[in-house]
Amino acid sequence: MAERLTLLTGWAASPAALEPLRAALHARVPYLEVRLEPLPALARPGDWLEALDARLPRDGWLGGWSLGGMLAAQLAARRGAACRGLIGLCSNVCFRARAGWPQAMPADVFDAFRQACRLDAEQTLKRFTLLVAQGGGDARSLARQLQLTQPILAPAVLDAGLQLLAELDGRAALETYPGPQLHLFAGRDALVPAAAAQALLDWLPDVEVQCFAAASHGLPLEQPEELAGAILAFMREGDHG
Template sequence: MRDRLILLPGWGLGSAPLEPLAEALRGLDPRLHVQIEPLPLLDSSDPADWLDELDANLPPDTWLGGWSLGGMLAAQLAVRRGERCSGLLTLASNLRFVAEPSWPAAMPVETFTAFRQGCAADAAATLKRFALLCSQGAADARGLSRLLLAGAPQAQPETLLAGLDLLAALDSRAALQAFVGPQLHLFAGQDALVPASAAPALLALLPDVEIGLIDNTSHAFALERPHEIAAAIQAFLHEAGDD
């Protein structure tokens, strides 16, 4: 099913931020079947639990992709599936979301800890703040944040907290190094959540994969500039399909 792409959304905001990108991809190639798969609704922060559910629910032999947390999960699922994954693409997705000495190109631990504490105290207010952070750097940041919030599902605080703990636990470095299929990783130039410095850091780790930096865009660049992102993905899929 090399003509099928499954996209996984990011934390807290549901599938709506990826819908314009999916439509743009279908418009570029009507033969490409694009499916947005909601993230599991789990209270567990164990990556294996999330991957088990995704692996059980998603068809094999497809392209896997995702935005932010969804991209990190797609990377882990891709290496788990090996030859049963046609290829991997990630959108504004870091290899580690929370910084550590061996991967400084990420969110500082103190910032993440304060954000998680805010979510535990007031999940609704934290989601609003998150939408603002996702849209920071966009040409119309407030308008984009309103769009993000408008499509967000009503999630239970326990699920949101489990997702944050999962974000802190995931590390995609070994997975990306182990996965032998084609890879495309797109980053946003003005991302307030995943620093643009993650792009050259990934290139230093994996010089043979495709990496792109979309200038003057926010973390929510898939919603902000769906046609530009779709064109980059379509070119990658076409090139990889010719190999």
């Protein structure tokens, strides 16, 4: 097994949101270095991938949660064989629905959310944590956890992240990346439709896809032990496959 797994956090979330998952991974495999990384705090969305490529280690496994997973896919495709494997956590191929990928957030819903964030970021971020937690076993506690660890970001940085969520299309990256892929979804996700899991598997039958039926978009916080088991099993398969 490779010694390092680098995980990118999601939009408007700090690496602390992935800490329960890191703890679960470390408890099972103490020698595995799990590196949690924030997204770039840059106002130009076109600079984000370059910043990540310059900052993140080039060896080991690469993954991310939501927007972090979408960016990890782009980076994995760029690095090719230098990336041992790709892991997406509640990360859709396209976050905003479009022709050819309707299993995503409806465009009008996304556009209204982005406009609301521009008008009142504080209230929109609070609403966002509720959406992340929606469908979870204890949604209120989950939302509170997210609110307590939410980073303070400039409005331009928040909007740059939303622009990436609107524009990124991971189909070319996932299709060209030569390494193993694991994509984990949540059955009660209010931000990424559960149907995206089957759509991805239908489109790329060779990748591994798993859906945690009774989980929200906050899957890494909500079911870290189960998630850790799935990730480590995938990494072991990748090492021997």
